[in-house]
Amino acid sequence: MDERADHSDHPDRPAGSAAADGLDQRAELSEFLRTRRARLKPEDVGIASMGRHRRVPGLRREELAQLAGVSVAYYTRLEQGNGRNVSAEVLDAIGRALRLSDAEQAHLTRLAKPRQQRSRNRVPRRQTVRTGLRQLLDSMEGVPAYVAGARSEILAWNRMAAALFGDWGRLAPAERNWARLTFLDPGYRDLFRDWDSKASDMVSYLRLYAGQHPDDPELSALVGELSVKSDEFRRLWATHDVKEKGHGVKRMRHPLVGELTLSYETLHLPDDDEQYLCVYHAEPNSPASEALRLLASWGADAVPAEDAPLPE
Structure with a gap:
């Protein structure tokens, strides 16, 4: 053959x-x-x-x-x-x-798994973030942190995350999505020094979720949109790579504070397997930790997540 x-x-x-x-x-x-x-x-x-x-x-x-x-x-x-x-x-x-x-x-x-033997995939519900989790984000001063959904939706964040990644509160709810921002917003290509790695990881996370929820219409719409608008997304989607989001290091070039290298940790929530908390941090007394201190003052003007418009 x-x-x-x-x-x-x-x-x-x-x-x-x-x-x-x-x-x-x-x-x-x-x-x-x-x-x-x-x-x-x-x-x-x-x-x-x-x-x-x-x-x-x-x-x-x-x-x-x-x-x-x-x-x-x-x-x-x-x-x-x-x-x-x-x-x-x-x-x-x-x-x-x-x-x-x-x-x-x-x-x-x-x-x-044969379709008749698979447990039925429930239709993913509308994503909400617990009040206690939002309060935890607000209490995490000095470190960028956010809660995201399995389709890469950005659901909640603290002021430091807005200072580092951009003022998500001023975006339309549909635009607050890591995959859309990574592939369609030129500013994120400039922000991440290792953009190719960031883009590859993002597609791998979506692929993993697609295997869990093949009938999710919102995911299909997102993949279809990005496949039409981004040649790079379409190429990476066709590789069929899958990956769990975990921990690692990201190198960034911020428009205000310049170069900084941050570690990140991903914490999957025990009562909601479709949400995770991601926290970025710098080594103590490093140039990156000083850069985060500088960003903290700028982030005071960012729109907090609780005041941002909610999805329709």
Whole structure:
């Protein structure tokens, strides 16, 4: 079989696209497995490479099937989007062969479950932030902090976050979204020194959420909008990379205080798995900590989240 015809089961559907009524689970499973297989080199798994004679990137289907201990026909059906009755043991074996991360393995499992066996995805509710959490944000002086939703909505923030990232309170509610700002607002391209990494991470978070809620119309609308308006988003969406938001370091170039390097921590809320608290901080006595002190005075004029217009 010629592996270059991998998309033959979905001829009318561009790779990585989102339908108006949600994501096509068969296409998602097919493209996810194909892109994971394509990123593995034969030498990565101890297979002698034939160099320029290989016609496809990454591993062949039969090589991956052998590594996973399944038949080529079985794996081919799975990669074509037919995950019916696939067992957890087989998915684990394929995940090990593909060297999937924990987030990728969970994503594969969700995509491969037959629709009749999946728990029904409830329609995501309108996002609200508890009063106590808003009070916690306001009490966090000196550190930028915000609460975001799973679709990258910016739901609540403190004055330091507005001073660092921009005065979100003056934006229309629909514009307060990290994905929209990252790809459609030139100011954020200037703010993040490692914008490519920021953009890649943002798409990976949305992909992970898409696997959990394939029928979310708001997510489909967001993906459709960004795919039309941003070539970079469309390219990254087609990679099918997934990632959990965790912790790390961001380098920024702020228009008022210049260069600063901040660490961030993501805290997932115990009573709402679709919201998380993100806090940025600087090393004590570092140039970045001095920059945050300078920003604190400017941030006094920012519109606090509780006074910002609410979504319709």
